[in-house]
Amino acid sequence: MTASSVRRVSIVLFDGFELLDVFGPLELLSIEPERIEVELVGPRAGSVASSQGAEVVAPIAYAEAGAPDIVLVPGGAGTRRLVHDAAFLDWLRSWSLDAALVTSVCTGSAVLAAAGLLEGRRATSNKLAFAWASGHGGDVDWAPSARWVEDGDRWTSSGVAAGMDMTAALMDRILGDGAGTRAAAVAELELHLDADRDPFARSSGLIS
Amino acid sequence: MTASSVRRVSIVLFDGFELLDVFGPLELLSIEPERIEVELVGPRAGSVASSQGAEVVAPIAYAEAGAPDIVLVPGGAGTRRLVHDAAFLDWLRSWSLDAALVTSVCTGSAVLAAAGLLEGRRATSNKLAFAWASGHGGDVDWAPSARWVEDGDRWTSSGVAAGMDMTAALMDRILGDGAGTRAAAVAELELHLDADRDPFARSSGLIS
Numbered sequence: 001m002t003a004s005s006v007r008r009v010s011i012v013l014f015d016g017f018e019l020l021d022v023f024g025p026l027e028l029l030s031i032e033p034e035r036i037e038v039e040l041v042g043p044r045a046g047s048v049a050s051s052q053g054a055e056v057v058a059p060i061a062y063a064e065a066g067a068p069d070i071v072l073v074p075g076g077a078g079t080r081r082l083v084h085d086a087a088f089l090d091w092l093r094s095w096s097l098d099a100a101l102v103t104s105v106c107t108g109s110a111v112l113a114a115a116g117l118l119e120g121r122r123a124t125s126n127k128l129a130f131a132w133a134s135g136h137g138g139d140v141d142w143a144p145s146a147r148w149v150e151d152g153d154r155w156t157s158s159g160v161a162a163g164m165d166m167t168a169a170l171m172d173r174i175l176g177d178g179a180g181t182r183a184a185a186v187a188e189l190e191l192h193l194d195a196d197r198d199p200f201a202r203s204s205g206l207i208s
Numbered sequence: 209m210t211a212s213s214v215r216r217v218s219i220v221l222f223d224g225f226e227l228l229d230v231f232g233p234l235e236l237l238s239i240e241p242e243r244i245e246v247e248l249v250g251p252r253a254g255s256v257a258s259s260q261g262a263e264v265v266a267p268i269a270y271a272e273a274g275a276p277d278i279v280l281v282p283g284g285a286g287t288r289r290l291v292h293d294a295a296f297l298d299w300l301r302s303w304s305l306d307a308a309l310v311t312s313v314c315t316g317s318a319v320l321a322a323a324g325l326l327e328g329r330r331a332t333s334n335k336l337a338f339a340w341a342s343g344h345g346g347d348v349d350w351a352p353s354a355r356w357v358e359d360g361d362r363w364t365s366s367g368v369a370a371g372m373d374m375t376a377a378l379m380d381r382i383l384g385d386g387a388g389t390r391a392a393a394v395a396e397l398e399l400h401l402d403a404d405r406d407p408f409a410r411s412s413g414l415i416s
Contacts, residue, residue: 188369
């Protein structure tokens with residue numbers, strides 16, 4: 001394997017990001033360190049406070065981050081502010097424009113939509129916050145019932161834990177040899193393999 | 209609710225802890241901030257590097273940590289060193305002795321066993337590392353097939369993702385009103401509700 005075939009996932013931290021939206025996917029991605037690098041980028045190099053209070057170190061500031069290969073935007077309480085932060089949204093849009101894949105977990109899809117990165121696409125989001133999230137973007141086809149949605153180079157997942165299912169499917173896709181399914185087995189995680197099966201759409205009243 | 213009824217979970221970080229062992233449980237516990245406090249303790253106050261490289265801030269050093277209510281020890285590559293670290297094991301044993309509950313995720317049970325905290329108890333651990341983990345402790349009844357094991361005031365889970373199932377069951381127990389099951393639904397996590405159902409015991413060859 002040549003160095004150039006290593007994929008890089010850049011996870012965008014912000015004040016009030018949701019812990020499991022980041023560390024569920026990161027746990028799975030890190031099981032393939034020879035083929036996937038993960039970097040955490042934040043508003044500044046240093047610690048960033050999660051929704052839950054725990055602080056995580058982002059070694060790279062947004063302004064210093066190189067052109068991304070795969071972008072992952074988590075959800076969390078901080079997204080309520082981010083969707084109105086024009087400077088952040090401008091940075092995210094221009095930084096992500098040439099990425100191979102732009103992905104989100106949970107209410108991270110509201111941020112992608114607010115940045116104009118989901119125009120003309122199908123997407124999903126957290127089911128308890130769906131009414132709020134789906135109010136963002138101009139021409140986004142919001143799916144009220146989906147564990148995750150893949151639409152070309154945009155992948156969006158439902159709430160929190162759904163990000164792990166999407167990540168495993170994405171690893172299977174980009175590495176091509178069942179790597180995501182294997183990573184989940186190492187983490188003793190029973191995956192949801194069907195993107196269209198969404199038990200939380202019903203429990204949240206989005207479908208009857 | 210009086211302040212004294214708030215439960216406190218102290219999660220023990222160490223160099224080489226496994227991210228999801230910590231942040232899966234923390235995600236669920238944090239959904240009940242009025243009734244459960246979570247604190248991260250580390251070798252020193254400051255950042256601690258996970259198995260995966262990402263660094264997390266532990267605001268409290270071991271030496272400064274108050275008497276714990278509920279202890280949670282995660283697994284990770286760093287446990288291979290910790291089980292030989294006499295000073296750490298001495299601290300963990302004496303600090304945990306009067307805790308209401310002592311719990312672990314994944315290979316964290318090897319650390320509890322090495323500290324003498326599982327003597328005379330039934331326990332489990334990560335299934336791919338089971339042969340190694342179960343070599344620790346003197347008189348521990350290691351269960352090769354269990355999603356998690358509850359034995360009085362000692363709770364131990366199988367690998368990584370199993371820690372979330374154990375945590376939800378523990379929240380249901382200590383809060384008494386289905387709080388863990390509800391937290392999992394908020395996080396869109398489909399729980400394993402049966403402690404004795406362990407699909408990874410078979411796939412790891414521990415049972416036929």
